[in-house]
Amino acid sequence: MSMTVTSRLAAASAGEDAGKTPPAPDAPPAPRSVPQALLRGAMGCCPACGARGMFPRYLKVTPACTTCGEELHHHRADDAPPYATIMVVGHIVVPLMVLVEELYRPPLGVHMALWLPLTLILCLALLPPLKGMLVNLQWALRMHGFDPASDEYEPLPAPESAPRPAAAQP
Ligand SMILES: [Zn+2]
Secondary structure (H helix, E strand, C coil), rough: HHHHHHHHHHHHHHHHHHHCCCCCCCCCCCCHHHHHCCCCCCCCEEECEEEEEEEECCCCCCCCCCCCCCCCCCCCCCCCHHHHHHHHHHHHHHHHHHHHHHHHCEEEHHHHHHHHHHHHHHHHHHHHHHHHHHHHHHHCCCCCCCCCCCCCCCCCCCCCCCCCCCCCCC
């Protein structure tokens, strides 16, 4: 048992030394911490090295970490971040709305002036950290292409600014 753990750790460190080269298909995967990945994702940080800059734009995930080169384009967050955001914001706003209504019975205009902006602000503020957490969770669980040994793994596509090969001359 301990031999297995030792050999896994040795293989993991060997894989780190190899840089971006994917490990051999039969190499055991290096352990990835889910809590650490979630924490880093909530702060918009790379799951592998913790450097900031996962989102160069509001919700645009960088294809690869600019610090350590970890490929992040494998994520399939899709509509999970909005779904999670709606769940969280709903559980904040709806109880507050009911509480204020029960305590003060304000006019409908006051409700609208309170809850519409609060809902909008909370949604916009929570979308990036929740998306970061979901992307980093996929990384930590080696989902989709985050496992170089999986069939879904695709190497980072070349940047569009790279010079294209010249067309063959007749
Ligand atoms: Zn990184």
